[in-house]
Amino acid sequence: MRVEIIKCLQDNYSYLLIDDTKNIGCVVDPGEAAPIIKHVEGNNIELKYILNTHHHYDHVGGNLELKKRYNSKIVGFKEDKDRIPEIDVLVEDNQKWKGENFEAKIYHIPGHTSGHIAFHFFLEKKIFTGDTLFSLGCGRIFEGTYEQMFNSLKKIKELPKDTQIYCGHEYTLQNSKFCESNDPDNSNLKSKIEEIKEKIKNGHPTIPSILSDEIECNIFLKAKDVESFSKLRDLKDNF
Structure with a gap:
C-alpha cells in the first residue's frame, strides 16, 4: 500500500492510499474534491473507498462529489451516520474493516468529536488519526471530555x-x-524541531511522524494523568 499526501483547503491533509497491484485507491478525509480528482485521474486510479475519521466539513467536504463521480463507498463511524454525508459502510470500535486488499482496525477515539475514529492499517504500521493526535499536538476538545481525549491518546500510544x-x-x-x-x-x-524546519524550508510535509518520536517529544503524550493533560490542553487553547 502506497500513501500519497494531498494538500486540501488551507492546511488540511487528505491521504490517497493506493494498491498498485490493482491500481485502486481509498482516500482518507477528502476536505475538498478537486485535488483528489486531479491526483486520481492523473494516475489512472480507481477510487473505491472514502474513509472519514469524523464529520467536520474540512474532512468530508469532498464526499458527495467524489462518490457521484467514481461511485466510491463512504466508510465512517456508525454513530455518525446522520452527520457524514452519503455514508455507506458503518464501522464500530475494534472492528476490522476490509475492502479489496485494504484492511484496517477501527479505533473509536472521542474527544475532538464524539464520533471520531482512527483507521489503523496494522499490516503496514500506519494509522490515520484525523484531528485527535497531531504531530507534537492533539485536537481541541469540542464534543468530548478531557478524560475521553486523554484515553483516546493513550489508546494510540499503546500501538507499536x-x-x-x-x-x-x-x-x-x-x-x-x-x-x-x-x-x-x-x-x-530540539532535534525534531530542526528536522521539521528543514522539511518546511524544502516544501515537504512534516507528516508522517513516528509514534516513538511522538512519545518522546509530544507534551500531550507525556502527560501522566487526566489532570495534567487537562491543564496542558487549556494552556494550548490560549497559547
Whole structure:
C-alpha cells in the first residue's frame, strides 16, 4: 500500500492510499474534491473507498462529489451516520474493516468529536488519526471530555512504536513551539524541531511522524494523568 499526501483547503491533509497491484485507491478525509480528482485521474486510479475519521466539513467536504463521480463507498463511524454525508459502510470500535486488499482496525477515539475514529492499517504500521493526535499536538476538545481525549491518546500510544502517524493538518511547527515552551530541556524535541524546519524550508510535509518520536517529544503524550493533560490542553487553547 502506497500513501500519497494531498494538500486540501488551507492546511488540511487528505491521504490517497493506493494498491498498485490493482491500481485502486481509498482516500482518507477528502476536505475538498478537486485535488483528489486531479491526483486520481492523473494516475489512472480507481477510487473505491472514502474513509472519514469524523464529520467536520474540512474532512468530508469532498464526499458527495467524489462518490457521484467514481461511485466510491463512504466508510465512517456508525454513530455518525446522520452527520457524514452519503455514508455507506458503518464501522464500530475494534472492528476490522476490509475492502479489496485494504484492511484496517477501527479505533473509536472521542474527544475532538464524539464520533471520531482512527483507521489503523496494522499490516503496514500506519494509522490515520484525523484531528485527535497531531504531530507534537492533539485536537481541541469540542464534543468530548478531557478524560475521553486523554484515553483516546493513550489508546494510540499503546500501538507499536514504529507506527507511522498520518494526521489531519499541517500544524507541526506551531505545535512544536508549545511543546518547547513546556519541555525546554528535551534534547529529542530540539532535534525534531530542526528536522521539521528543514522539511518546511524544502516544501515537504512534516507528516508522517513516528509514534516513538511522538512519545518522546509530544507534551500531550507525556502527560501522566487526566489532570495534567487537562491543564496542558487549556494552556494550548490560549497559547
